[in-house]
Amino acid sequence: MSEPMLRLERVNSGYGKFHILFDIDLVVPKGKITVVVGPNGAGKTTLLNTVFGLATIHSGKVVYKGQDITHVPAYKRAKMGMAYTLQLFNIFSTLTVRENLLLATYDIPEDEAKKRMEEVFQLFPRLKERLFQRAGTLSGGERQMLAIAISMLRKPDLMLLDEPTAGLAPKLAKEVFEAIRHLGDQGYTIILAEQNAKGALEIGDEAVLIASGRIVARGKAHELLEDKDLSRKYLGLEI
Amino acid sequence: MVNAVVLTEQILSFIGVYTIVTLALNIKAGHTGIPDFGHAMFFGIGGIVVGNFVAHLAAALASSVVPGVTVHGVLAKNTETLNLLNTKYFPTHPGVAIGLLIFAIVVALVLGGIVGWLASLPALRLRGEYLAILLLATAEAVRIFVTYTKQIMGSTPTVGLSTPDLFAWAGNSAAAATAFTVIMAIIVYIVFQRIHNSPAGRLFRAVRDDEDAAKALGRDVVVVRRDAMIIGSAVAALGGVVYALNPFLGGGAVAAVSIFNRVFWTFWPWALMILGGMASNRGVVAATALVGILLIWPIRVYKVQLAKALGASVLGLDPNSFGNALEYLLLGLLIILALALKPEGIIPEPPSKTLDFRKKAEKVLKEEKVEL
Amino acid sequence: MAAIDLESTFQALYYASLLSILSVGITLSYMTTKVFNFAHVRFAMVASYVAATIILVLAKSFNIHGDFAWHNMAGMQVRVPLPWWVYAVALVSAFIVGGLVAVAQYYLVLRPLQKRGAGSMALMISTLGFDFILVAVLFIYMTLPQIRRLTVKTISLVGRVAFDSLRMDSLDIVISNGSVTVRGAVILAMVFALATIIGLYLLLTRTKLGVMMRSSIENPNLALVLGINVDRVFAITWFIAGAIAGLAGYLFIFATVYLTPVSPTTPSDQIIVSVFAGSIVGGINSVPGSIGGGFLIGLIEKFFVPLLSPIAGPGIVKYDKVFSMLAVALTLLFIPEGLASVNWRRVLGLGRVKVRKAEEVKA
Numbered sequence: 001m002s003e004p005m006l007r008l009e010r011v012n013s014g015y016g017k018f019h020i021l022f023d024i025d026l027v028v029p030k031g032k033i034t035v036v037v038g039p040n041g042a043g044k045t046t047l048l049n050t051v052f053g054l055a056t057i058h059s060g061k062v063v064y065k066g067q068d069i070t071h072v073p074a075y076k077r078a079k080m081g082m083a084y085t086l087q088l089f090n091i092f093s094t095l096t097v098r099e100n101l102l103l104a105t106y107d108i109p110e111d112e113a114k115k116r117m118e119e120v121f122q123l124f125p126r127l128k129e130r131l132f133q134r135a136g137t138l139s140g141g142e143r144q145m146l147a148i149a150i151s152m153l154r155k156p157d158l159m160l161l162d163e164p165t166a167g168l169a170p171k172l173a174k175e176v177f178e179a180i181r182h183l184g185d186q187g188y189t190i191i192l193a194e195q196n197a198k199g200a201l202e203i204g205d206e207a208v209l210i211a212s213g214r215i216v217a218r219g220k221a222h223e224l225l226e227d228k229d230l231s232r233k234y235l236g237l238e239i
Numbered sequence: 240m241v242n243a244v245v246l247t248e249q250i251l252s253f254i255g256v257y258t259i260v261t262l263a264l265n266i267k268a269g270h271t272g273i274p275d276f277g278h279a280m281f282f283g284i285g286g287i288v289v290g291n292f293v294a295h296l297a298a299a300l301a302s303s304v305v306p307g308v309t310v311h312g313v314l315a316k317n318t319e320t321l322n323l324l325n326t327k328y329f330p331t332h333p334g335v336a337i338g339l340l341i342f343a344i345v346v347a348l349v350l351g352g353i354v355g356w357l358a359s360l361p362a363l364r365l366r367g368e369y370l371a372i373l374l375l376a377t378a379e380a381v382r383i384f385v386t387y388t389k390q391i392m393g394s395t396p397t398v399g400l401s402t403p404d405l406f407a408w409a410g411n412s413a414a415a416a417t418a419f420t421v422i423m424a425i426i427v428y429i430v431f432q433r434i435h436n437s438p439a440g441r442l443f444r445a446v447r448d449d450e451d452a453a454k455a456l457g458r459d460v461v462v463v464r465r466d467a468m469i470i471g472s473a474v475a476a477l478g479g480v481v482y483a484l485n486p487f488l489g490g491g492a493v494a495a496v497s498i499f500n501r502v503f504w505t506f507w508p509w510a511l512m513i514l515g516g517m518a519s520n521r522g523v524v525a526a527t528a529l530v531g532i533l534l535i536w537p538i539r540v541y542k543v544q545l546a547k548a549l550g551a552s553v554l555g556l557d558p559n560s561f562g563n564a565l566e567y568l569l570l571g572l573l574i575i576l577a578l579a580l581k582p583e584g585i586i587p588e589p590p591s592k593t594l595d596f597r598k599k600a601e602k603v604l605k606e607e608k609v610e611l
Numbered sequence: 612m613a614a615i616d617l618e619s620t621f622q623a624l625y626y627a628s629l630l631s632i633l634s635v636g637i638t639l640s641y642m643t644t645k646v647f648n649f650a651h652v653r654f655a656m657v658a659s660y661v662a663a664t665i666i667l668v669l670a671k672s673f674n675i676h677g678d679f680a681w682h683n684m685a686g687m688q689v690r691v692p693l694p695w696w697v698y699a700v701a702l703v704s705a706f707i708v709g710g711l712v713a714v715a716q717y718y719l720v721l722r723p724l725q726k727r728g729a730g731s732m733a734l735m736i737s738t739l740g741f742d743f744i745l746v747a748v749l750f751i752y753m754t755l756p757q758i759r760r761l762t763v764k765t766i767s768l769v770g771r772v773a774f775d776s777l778r779m780d781s782l783d784i785v786i787s788n789g790s791v792t793v794r795g796a797v798i799l800a801m802v803f804a805l806a807t808i809i810g811l812y813l814l815l816t817r818t819k820l821g822v823m824m825r826s827s828i829e830n831p832n833l834a835l836v837l838g839i840n841v842d843r844v845f846a847i848t849w850f851i852a853g854a855i856a857g858l859a860g861y862l863f864i865f866a867t868v869y870l871t872p873v874s875p876t877t878p879s880d881q882i883i884v885s886v887f888a889g890s891i892v893g894g895i896n897s898v899p900g901s902i903g904g905g906f907l908i909g910l911i912e913k914f915f916v917p918l919l920s921p922i923a924g925p926g927i928v929k930y931d932k933v934f935s936m937l938a939v940a941l942t943l944l945f946i947p948e949g950l951a952s953v954n955w956r957r958v959l960g961l962g963r964v965k966v967r968k969a970e971e972v973k974a
Binding site for chain 2: 645646647720723724727729731732733735736737739740741742743744746747748750751753754875880884887888891926929930932933936937939940943944947
């Protein structure tokens, strides 16, 4: 069994003195999509913030690629191969799509950058059409695609996606989920936090359910989806 | 050798006037969240009321009684005229002096309130640091205008106008002025404590904490802000009157450079308010007393000894500069340490006294036999 | 009589240049920390004292006596009291010291308070606190005997109050072509302003650091995601802001007509509000805006207001700052993001170009 990409060991975290997550144990395997679902305010974003280094860790360990990174600052974790697509304010709105993409590759040599851009355009052809448009004027779905594209361009070892389909119409949400599944198939390790439990669990591999700051269920994504009790109690799904 | 009585009066005067000015700022900034960085201009208005309006009025009344006193002479021959008033008129006309005192208080409150109202108008559109800078700029413009307009503050901005000694009829006018300062401070404190615990006070704080919620509950936020500015500015002007009439503070004269000085009458009150606890009246009094007794006056009175004690003479430091340095240093450190270690202040804002919610909730739950 | 003669025009340009380089520093520190830094102009004061000290020390230790003879240079009469390198060393020191004091404020005061979750008003007050501490340091420093020898009892412009201040304008370079005499500080001010504009433009648009600065300012969290050490980028930005202020400080010691020579509290207290005005009127979130805004405010105060004296009387010049404060008020109320935020193309009726383009696209 190969070393998991990420391990959280009995992590308690929050913001400053506020305690949001309690005793989180989590294993994120390489090359798989791990879905994090749960009701509003459960701590999904805080979990991602904890992984990336934007939250305060009160106790516990965060182990990434075998290294203890509990006290490593966020920008360093980014350099170590983590890419975080925030839920809001996840693009440079005053810059054009093209400038956003160029910025994402500011420290990568030009030919490599070109290669990666091509991959992005294959997955999100719509971005190529809007290249010279100011990012702030993009539609909701296009913004999310751009945000994910920025993360992709970092060629990360671990992608963190925070509710990428929030506020999107069902058709667009489906497109985004399909793109994420495609990335998973290409071998990216992804942690996907989602309110849209059904859509996320349908494309995920592993899953955990968070409620009130604790993990209340874990397993394969389709198992959680098929568990009627869980679905009704926490996710408001009627199967 | 320092006279203990005089020293006490100095300290009390300092604490008194700063209590008034800082409590006034507290109503605006601490309670209602209006970042008034132009507070000094309202204070200065009080000084103008005393040095200019009261002086003119007194001269008008005295011109028929005291030879050499003319209304025109208030500005034209300021020192002479005021000297005559203080030595020949006020000591023998206590009724007039007290009447003028009341006049000064009322006019300052009204004028301060009006200008405060005017200053609240931009607060409709601006928030936060933008509003702070606008008020700072406004106060600056007022300061410059007053400094160079002879008709208001006399021909020499640093000398200014001599103040009428409205306590000249009392045996020890300096002591009387000090008593007046302290009494005014106490009155202001009582009034503001009342406001704090009243529905009006809670309204100020509601607007500060969550404007949208206040609006949703049907409160006119604009009116609330306006009222806070009016009250706070009026009382600041009152502070100016107190300052002008107190020889330990004004030193017998009001000058634009001192009464409109933003360091003394905007920035120091902000520091004291932060130190004491925003929206905490008791905190403000505690902080002012602390800084006054333990810091400012020892430094001002004992600066030579302090300089020597801290080894300054080794470096050949001038005690005067050293005293200035210490004041700035201590205040600066206090501000930063307070913000870092105890941002709520020495005596933090007390919770609003409303229904004791928990007791009532428990009672209701028990009656309904509801389990949580 | 308010003259529009060459002499006062140069003075006005000097003052305007000075404000422009100070205003851009306010903007740089605001864009990174969202705080108006009350201590900013004091950075210049500290740099002033350091530069003055160095000039004094160098002059003494190398036994240099002011060379007050006139030389001929490119057809002009030039008087350079001290060797060129003395000025250069002082200037570089002012630059570095200004930057270091700024970084000190960032790391010792602002960062710790930000980490504790202090709000923007609390942070603004903290800059006041730091300002007070700097004043204290200057007061103490100024009383050192070596510095005292440099100071002169100066009468303040406002009244008859005497205070100790640094006065080194006799050591300034003077250039004359017979009819017009210009002081070195005046030329230098304009050179600094130009250098600041060009330097910042190149930095922000052509260098990797510039890109990192712009992204960190626009969206700090996203910049973190890109692996940018936002904290360090902001610290570097503060260094630059302070260093530019240091340049202004160097100019202070050769103070001319519009600035009271240097003491711990002046000219900083005199001009800080005008510096803020320049930043705000130009555009608090715009680097070129604030440079232009500072220059504009300087011109308003020292060039345009004197032009009003035929109508309003000679005393109008004393009210010069009232006009800049008016500009600030109007800006904050109607275009809060400053002149730089205005869509000038639309305002000036260049909109027709845009309309045609849209039609082309449709076709």
